[in-house]
Amino acid sequence: MSDLVLELTAPNGLKYSQPIGLFINNEFVKSTSGEKFATVDPATETDITNVYAASADDVDIAVKAARKALKSEPYKSLGGPGRARLLLKIADLIEQNAHTLATIECWDNGKPYLHALYADVPMVVNTLRYFAGWADKLQGDMIETTPTKLIYTIREPVGVCGQIIPWNYPILMVVWKIAPMLACGNTTVLKPAEQTPLSALFLAMLFKEAGVPPGVINILNGVGRVTGAAIASHLDIDKVAFTGSTQTGREIMKLASINLKNISLETGGKSPSLVFDDADLANAVKWTHQGIMFNAGQTCTANSRILVQEGVYEKFVEQFKEHVKNVSKIGDPFESTTYQGPQVTQAQFDRVMGYIESGKSEGATLAMGGVPHKNVNGKGFYIAPTIFTDVKDHYKIYREEVFGPFCVISSFVTEEEAITRANDTTYGLGASIFTENMKRGHRVARAIESGTVWINSSIDSDFRVPFGGVKQSGIGRELGEAGLAAYTSIKSVHVNLAD
Numbered sequence: 001m002s003d004l005v006l007e008l009t010a011p012n013g014l015k016y017s018q019p020i021g022l023f024i025n026n027e028f029v030k031s032t033s034g035e036k037f038a039t040v041d042p043a044t045e046t047d048i049t050n051v052y053a054a055s056a057d058d059v060d061i062a063v064k065a066a067r068k069a070l071k072s073e074p075y076k077s078l079g080g081p082g083r084a085r086l087l088l089k090i091a092d093l094i095e096q097n098a099h100t101l102a103t104i105e106c107w108d109n110g111k112p113y114l115h116a117l118y119a120d121v122p123m124v125v126n127t128l129r130y131f132a133g134w135a136d137k138l139q140g141d142m143i144e145t146t147p148t149k150l151i152y153t154i155r156e157p158v159g160v161c162g163q164i165i166p167w168n169y170p171i172l173m174v175v176w177k178i179a180p181m182l183a184c185g186n187t188t189v190l191k192p193a194e195q196t197p198l199s200a201l202f203l204a205m206l207f208k209e210a211g212v213p214p215g216v217i218n219i220l221n222g223v224g225r226v227t228g229a230a231i232a233s234h235l236d237i238d239k240v241a242f243t244g245s246t247q248t249g250r251e252i253m254k255l256a257s258i259n260l261k262n263i264s265l266e267t268g269g270k271s272p273s274l275v276f277d278d279a280d281l282a283n284a285v286k287w288t289h290q291g292i293m294f295n296a297g298q299t300c301t302a303n304s305r306i307l308v309q310e311g312v313y314e315k316f317v318e319q320f321k322e323h324v325k326n327v328s329k330i331g332d333p334f335e336s337t338t339y340q341g342p343q344v345t346q347a348q349f350d351r352v353m354g355y356i357e358s359g360k361s362e363g364a365t366l367a368m369g370g371v372p373h374k375n376v377n378g379k380g381f382y383i384a385p386t387i388f389t390d391v392k393d394h395y396k397i398y399r400e401e402v403f404g405p406f407c408v409i410s411s412f413v414t415e416e417e418a419i420t421r422a423n424d425t426t427y428g429l430g431a432s433i434f435t436e437n438m439k440r441g442h443r444v445a446r447a448i449e450s451g452t453v454w455i456n457s458s459i460d461s462d463f464r465v466p467f468g469g470v471k472q473s474g475i476g477r478e479l480g481e482a483g484l485a486a487y488t489s490i491k492s493v494h495v496n497l498a499d
Contacts, residue, residue, distance in 0.1 A: 297404040
């Protein structure tokens with residue numbers, strides 16, 4: 001076994017081959033500096049392994065490989081049908097390695113194994129197959145003007161892409177970006193999150209096995225301020241796609257401005273959930289719990305602001321607390337009964353605990369949780385599901401994204417008040433509405449300033465449906481047919497037919 005591909009044994013006993021090198025031009029290589037960083041198991045606080053960290057020089061090498069692949073055979077002439085076959089082959093290989101990928105996600109990220117296996121991996125496979133269907137259907141238009149002009153458009157690849165991935169859904173976010181990128185004929189230099197680097201490197205082996213040509217997909221682990229910054233500012237990268245915090249998104253925009261890169265951003269959220277008096281309360285409780293506590297609250301669309309109409313407010317709070325007690329079982333991520341694993345890192349644990357202290361100091365009522373959970377072998381970055389009530393709209397815990405198993409519940413009187421307060425935020429990624437009155441549901445959905453609105457559910461995304469935000473929650477859309485726009489450029493051709 002190469003010193004760039006290690007044989008690891010996961011806590012569930014699975015033995016598998018884990019690359020730790022940079023993936024450039026279809027080969028695993030050491031970083032030019034030789035520097036490494038550790039990736040940590042958040043359930044036990046122990047190091048899993050060390051992976052190589054890419055420098056700006058490594059980014060430059062990978063960009064050159066991506067640029068060469070874009071203009072060279074066999075990729076240049078592969079065409080839509082050929083790229084579709086590659087995507088379908090990748091999907092098949094991921095399906096065949098589902099248990100390994102779910103194990104890596106569980107170990108490196110801390111999410112429950114069964115959630116990774118039955119939620120994340122199937123979404124990955126479906127996304128790849130969906131965009132495989134688009135690869136041979138990219139077409140322009142013929143535009144009528146005058147009898148002496150023929151005008152048509154061509155959809156071309158954007159070029160070399162820089163793609164920067166978050167840590168909350170590692171393989172899913174890789175594929176949300178890789179699938180449309182490849183379907184449209186681009187190449188990429190992709191940086192996984194430094195907190196969760198392992199699954200992307202395992203995917204690299206599958207990309208090569210599927211027959212992706214050298215240089216088309218390059219994967220560079222590294223820290224954001226070095227590797228991510230080098231990608232965002234590289235003069236020979238044509239586009240940067242980023243998912244992560246709003247603050248980092250702003251920095252990406254600044255760096256990308258050096259050559260006016262095409263950019264797409266999916267950033268933070270502070271999603272409201274509006275529960276009206278006429279809602280099916282049991283359904284509202286179930287979905288709002290899912291919307292904030294799933295993935296240990298580490299979901300960008302998490303409905304962390306729950307606004308409940310005053311007629312059912314007290315009843316909702318009691319039912320919600322009871323549901324959390326019954327469903328949000330904290331435990332070893334590999335145990336089948338675990339619903340909530342640890343926060344991904346010590347830093348994220350500290351961040352959430354800081355917001356808990358802020359809520360208490362500002363005067364909100366801590367209705368549930370608010371403490372570390374150390375009942376899993378005394379280790380791990382676990383936090384008990386946390387609920388605050390009596391929250392005022394200017395409190396930090398109401399306005400800022402926490403990204404943990406943490407929500408505020410507040411009451412409202414009228415529909416107009418609910419809409420105004422829901423929109424009173426710098427974010428606009430997701431929102432959910434619970435009502436049995438469909439006229440109200442559609443009316444409020446139109447009034448909410450958000451990229452996605454759910455009526456009587458929450459955070460249930462679909463690979464066929466566009467996803468993205470407004471305001472400071474991002475620019476552009478991923479998934480669905482709309483997701484192709486981020487990876488194509490439209491060229492207009494004017495033909496003079498006059499004598």
